[in-house]
Amino acid sequence: MWSVLLVFVATYILIAARRLAILPIGRSAGALAGACGMVVLSALIPGAGLTPDEAFAAIEPNTIGLLLGMMLLSASLDATGVFERAAAWVARRDLSPVRLLYVVTVGAGLASAVLLNDSVCVMLAPLVDRTARRAGLDRIPYLLALAMGANAGSALTLAGNPQNMLVGHLSGISYRDYLLEAGPAALIGLAVTAVALHLLLRRRIAARTAPPAIEPAWEPAPPDGRPSALVPLACLAVVSVLFVLGANLAWTAICGAAAAILLHRRDAGGLFARVSWPVLLFFGALFIVVAGLQKTGIPEQALRAMSPLLPSGPTLGVVGLSLALLVGCQIVSNVPFILLAESYIQSQPDPHLAWIATALISTLAGNFTLLGSVANIIVVEVVGAEREIGFRSYARVGVPVTLASCAAALLWLLLAR
Template identity: 85%
Template sequence: MWSVLLVFAATYILIAARRLSILPIGRPAGALAGACGMVLLSVVDPGAGLTPEAAFAAIEPNTIGLLLGMMLLSASLDMAGVFEHAAAWVARRRLSPVRLLYLVTLGSGLASAVLLNDSVCVMLAPLVDRTARRAGLDRVPYLLALAMGANAGSALTLAGNPQNMLVGHLSGISYRTYLLEAGPAALIGLAVTAVMLHLLLRRRIAARTPSLDLAPEPERDAAPARDPAQGAAAPPGSARPNAAVPLACIAVVSLLFVLGANLAWTAIGGATAAILLHRRDANGLFERVSWTVLVFFGALFIVVAGLQKTGMPEQALRAVSPYLPAGPATGVLGLSIAMLVGCQIVSNVPFILLAESYIRSQPDPHLAWIATALVSTLAGNFTLLGSVANIIVVETVGAEREIGFRSYAKVGVPVTLASTAAALLWLLLVR
């Protein structure tokens, strides 16, 4: 048991302290090392860790499949230049700094609800950064708006982020049911996020009305394909695909989600349809998929399953259960506080896996699962490390010096507390 706990702790040290000078291997590699450690334990001590077969079985295929499908659909939009056309449209409106802040926050949030928050941040971060720079604006408020808006808005649907995908699988709640019950609360949380960002950053955005010019450079379409984190580029000598194809595929996929189709295969099928309808080499599309994110979550499933096998999470739950709120409403509040704290320590997906038995033990499990999806998503805005989307935005545009852990927390903590409180209040009042 203790050997498993040691592997689990070492894994999260590698994940949280990804820039350790002794082993700077990064989050996906740290999670992969932990997964290998769990399998190795079963060889050294047959009663500990996971066998190779059990390790593969621990990976949740519906979550990974849905992630892959949504990433491919987002990448198809990027290859078609949809995001750049949207940025150019915004530029022509010559918005004031305040209106631009609201547009980035709300726009990234709504886009994340349909696509995927991580993918949206990968595609939009370079465009938001360039928009602010060309307008002579402080880019920090708009990068924060992109990250926090994408996190908050992704709570709208079960396909908006990895943790909601996991909640949908574990709870059995349908896409349509979640949208109807949690959607209004998530919209309130997104609106509060935008207002709080405005209030907290008003001094930094109080500048002249910018004259934006985001027309794509003439040579951009002929530029070679680049890493997704560096923005989109079409393959040499080829024109961009027709934007109507991915837009139509996403519309159909979203409709099928609402009608109750399998989320993972619907997303993968929609991405496949987009590839077939483009009738061209799809290598550039697959290059835009964040494979490291898929590796990261797949390995986390194995690490958490190894810990769950020991029974330690259940033992901890039984030990603290006498001190936890017992009523339907108070139980959700207690769960929400645990989510806010736990998601900062071990990230949202593994914490949901560890807290699964606690969530199921609530007086109203259905409400508890809805609250789990909402709070674990909004909790991503609490600290810089609370969400992968935050790291994507900061690292994609090289803003590590401007947006550090403390500077992010000064904005993220009040934004998260206010948006979470507003979303939960609506959810409890309606229920």
């Protein structure tokens, strides 16, 4: 038991150390090393770790497949230059700094609900950075708006982020039911996020770092050689409709991506190169590491020991679960914490409501700290803002934004029930 716990802790240290720039081996490599450790442990100590067959069985194919399909759809849309054209359209409107903040926050949130928050941040971070610089504005508020808006908005659907995909599989809640029940609460969370960012960053938004750049209006790259955006947009629309109608999420996304590739009749090598394969490897390996720890029964024992300290009952139990999620997602990240807490969530008086709250709070909790969401790290790293957005400077904004948005979304969810 303790040997498995040691492998799990060592894996998490490797993952966190990459994000803290102590051991530069990467999140995916750290998770892969942990997965290998669980399998090697089973060979060295009978009954410990996972056998090779158990390790492969632990990987959740529906989550991996949905991630792959949505990444390919996002890549096919990005290849058409649609995001560049959207950014150029915003730049031509010469919005006030405050309006630009709301456009970035809400726009990133709505896009993430359809296209996956990590993919949206990869595609939009350079464009948001360029828009702010061209207007002579401090770029930090807008980068924070992109990351936090993408996180908050991704709570709208089960396809908005990896943890919601996992919740959809574990709970059996349909895409349509989740959208109807959690959608309004997620929209409120997104709105509160935008307002809170405005209030907290109003001084930085008002101050200009430089005069607006005097240059020709920003236009996107010429469309020569680029495929039409109509094909991926149509495929994405069909996929979204099928999601609502109850089709299998993973295969619907994969088939939608395949249709977009076939209809373009082009070499798909460039699209596959845009897929974040390390992220897929990371989640696959993480499933194995968490399954090894779950086999020991330690997570269940820990949650049982902690449950008397949390409120109980149909309503207060959800509040207690939300507090546990808010803290636990900062310690071991949202996806592994949901995997570890599955039995505790299922044991709630109203498991359906508990799963809805899990998806909402675990997503909004990603804004709490810089390490709370992969999307945060992506935005910082893509535009090279590591020195300007540190752990403490992010937390000064992220903590109040998260507490306000979680409270508002949870209150609406409970009142609606």
